[in-house]
Amino acid sequence: MSKRYLRAAALAAAILSALGTPGIAQAGPRASDMPDRVAVKPDANARAALEAAARSTDQSPQRIGGSSMRAAGKCDPLSQAHGSETVICVTPLQSGARPTKAEVSQQTIQPLPDWCYDHAFDDWWATRTQMCMIDAWTVTVTRTVNGVVTPIGGFDYNGYNYSYTSADMSTWASQTEIGMYNPWGDIAGIQVSGASSCTGACINGGADFPSQPVVPGAFPGGEAFFTSTATTRGSEGRASTTLTYYFTKPGATPSTPHDVPTPDVRCDHKLPGNNTVAGCIVYGIAPVMTYSLTTPYPELAAHIRDAQATGIPGSPFGGSPLHRLIDPTLQQRNRDVACPDSLPRPPGKSCDEYPMASTWEGAATGVNNYSWRMIDEAQNSNGGNAMNTFYRNMRLLDWDAFYVGIVP
Known part of the structure; x- marks a missing residue:
């Protein structure tokens, strides 16, 4: 067996061992039923190896689409109130504050590829093993009195969304972080938290996305790891994954859950020859x-x-x-x-x-x-x-x- 085969097998085993066998993921959760769950993550060495493998190709990115903005609904404080006068709404911006690598790189869970900043606010871009999207949103806190809705605070933010995999490992990761700017009014106590889900040939390891304060200069967010079920010889399977987050504020109705679905990942163990392992790629990218x-x-x-x-x-x-x-x-x-x-x-x-x-x-x-x-x-x-x-x-x-x- 080649050294590459042995390395890939060892890394895959480490990640699969860490992920264990959590249940096949269900549809995206609602804000009211997003439980606190201890995320299952690979150890630091296996995680670093996965991220390094994703960056090892020299492919140029391609626009792949699939923006979460397609799922953004209209904000309706009256219907979202559920007994509370104060409601948090999230709506899309066409373009946000242009981010720079220097502003974000020290805060990110994993550094975004350099090319991600070049394509901010232009949907998902991807190579065969990485995909990234920077999108822009606005949060508005409203108060309703006698049927009259009045904005009382808010802020804009960029969403830094990144997912990566490896062509010789059957695991991939997704992360989302929030970069807030233009704060105004009553936004005291606003926090963000999230969960993960996947459909198709995948196992969801759960999201490490605890409740965190949303304040200028910080980049709250979370990450999740997934593993493919298409690992036996001759198998092939696609999966779609989603990180879902929502905003809360004391005394206010939480925002509706905000989904960040990624383009599909395809994993397989179908390459010809005997000296191969299972691995994953971003589906739809022609290298x-x-x-x-x-x-x-x-x-x-x-x-x-x-x-x-x-x-x-x-x-x-x-x-x-x-x-x-x-x-x-x-x-x-x-x-x-x-x-x-x-x-x-x-x-x-x-x-x-x-x-x-x-x-x-x-x-x-x-x-x-x-x-x-x-x-x-x-x-x-x-x-x-x-x-x-x-x-x-x-x-x-x-x-x-x-x-x-x-x-x-």
């Missing part, structure tokens, strides 16, 4: 395999560049994606069509086909839109090995989309 025109496979890169220039798919710069093909018999058919034995191979050269034989867009399984070229044999072989490593590291299953980018 990019990059080749350079200078090193170490310049002839391979030049062939792909020229092929994409003719309209063959796969370029991340406006082209349609390629899709992984795992069936070895179909892969061989693609090779036989694009690079038949009848093509002469000059000394030191071998036949390179694009799209690759390991894609559904290949010469036989695609639409007869392909290119071949004789290139340096070592570059062809080693470049192919690099592609196989990319498939494994990105957990690309059959029909998963990806791109091939060519850089100088």
